Amino acid sequence: MRLSQTSPAWRSVLRLSLAGTGLCALVVLAGAATRLMDAGLGCPDWPGCYGAPLVPDAERALAHSPHLPLEATKAWMEMLHRYLAAGLVIMALLLAWRGLGLRRRHDGYPWRLTLGLLVVLAVQGAFGAFTVTFKLWPQVVTLHLLGGLSVMAIFLWLHLRLRRLAFGAPAVMRPRRLTSLWRVTLLALVLQLALGGWTSSNYAGIACQGFPSCNGRWVEALDWGEGFHLTQAVGPSYLYGQLHAEARSAIQVGHRLGAAALLACLMALGWRYRGERQMRPWLALAVGTGLAQAALGVANVLLWLPLWLALLHTAGAVCLVASLALAAWRWRWPVPQVASASALSAYQNSVTSG
Template identity: 65%
Template sequence: MQDISTRGHQGSSRLGLLLSLSLVGVFFTSAVILVGVWTRLVDAGLGCPDWPGCYGRLVVPDAERAMAHSPDAPLEVFKAWVEMIHRYVASALGLLVIALLVAGAGLRKRQGYPWGVSVALLVVILLQGAFGAFTVTLKLWPQVVTMHLLGGLAVLLLFLWLHLRLRRYAAGDTGERPRRRLTPLWGLALLLLLLQLALGGWVSSNYAGIACQGFPTCNGQWWPEMDWSEGFHLTQTVGPNYLHGQLHADARVAIHQGHRIGALLLGLVLLALAVRYWHESRLRPWLGGVVGIYVLQLGLGIANVLLWLPLWLALLHTAGAVALVLCLALAVWHWREAVEDETTIRKDKEWAHV
């Protein structure tokens, strides 16, 4: 009896540790994403010309050693340290993922334990490391930079999902109860959010944030000259490197305008989602949060254009994107966890005929 009690206490302690680590992972990943964007905004993505070290060292070397290692890439101390800080915190995040996997290994065969999410988290964090290396070796190629951002958000969502699944497991729910499936409106909202995040990364990686001056018009026109084919040409060459971009003005305007159009479509669908499910008290706080964060994001985006993309405001815009992703993910979670009542079923049928 004592052995059983001891094992139960150890299992409870381990579960508490896993819950804490997964929650820390959510906040830490958010911080790592912001550090990555800061690195991007201060043009420090190539602060170290090699990977994983910096001029062959694990810390930023002096100018003489840097010159001996890479004579064609002069050392800029500030940018090199910014890049290395990004690598240090990203490596720490990888260690956190490994710690979660090790701590949960003993529970992996128990029904309801989210072992698959833990393994997926490890796979994605390894892919993120590869994209981090490609960001340097492919000299800030926009495709890689954008995928690196989306990968960071994927890590964030997996940490959140793991934490929520662990909370469900700790409450004694083995996951046998069927969950509600996502409706087409939920799917459309998620698809448009993913598209808008990718467009945001594409704007940043192609240095198109201020390609349009003024709002709501762009460079004094409602529909300015744009080169869509070049702006969204996914196989363009890198050249010596992609620092400050290589696209001409009309291509960058097309990218910027694409992001604005995406924001409008996303806003309309998020508003429709909130109106559609506002009657569900369990969802109301999260849907209200989604709409509120979207409005804040819209304001930050406009301010970034009007104020010529100041660093602090660009970082706030990224933080808003992270908050929007988290809030919509929590709305999805609560939608799936809720038990359908007669009112919900009736309203679903009514909307199906609209």
């Protein structure tokens, strides 16, 4: 069945969920650009900017916050990020509204996932406010990045579920459970994304010169305790970071080790399921994306973190999340190559027993 053959309501939710995935990726990139341009505190308040819905002129900004002079470029970058995030919330609300009628007429409609998306977006909005009020506290900034990528993954997963339901997948089929290797790989992905956020929020992207060693050394002069001290005080501005050089170097090395662990998991996953023809392209995409992301990370170190390359590295993280989500989806819902109802039943028994 083609999309044009589905009802208008189904076409609406499918397009909204896919557009939400793309818009969320754009929001994540806008957030990265805001951080890389040191514009996270371009507006000292939230949700407005110097008390206004649009970036005001310098005179009004000075009257609102005399101790924080306006930098218009940074302020507009921060507000653009907020406007895009607001558009994402509107899209999620429309998706829930359009799905309400479908939920009443179709068993299995992913309504809980739709509501879960709204809850995660609300939490993500709170973290956006805390990012400003806590003055770029690294814990909040890291969680804000993880939240953005989580919202994108939920939008994508919701789209895949809606597409499967809209196009009439066999009701007899049940999804396969994720194996231990899948779980370890997904955990490694989450930890590596968190390490990336921690590296960025503590301004440790170029704490190490050279690769694979760090400043010409391997283990010396790395302050792991201070670098991963998660109870930093709330209050001072964390713009440009507060940690000393040895702590930032430890964070950078930790991020590198996380990348190596994630690549090992991805390659193990590809090797383990190389015999499944349907999985090969999806796992190849995930492994290839992981390798490209590692190469971008090395290039950022060697070239001293140029803005365009750092944004590409964030885009690589977005693509890595999407590619692994697609691979996990295909694992959960393989397309059975069967020719009869009895064969489909046998296939289903093998899936549920495995």
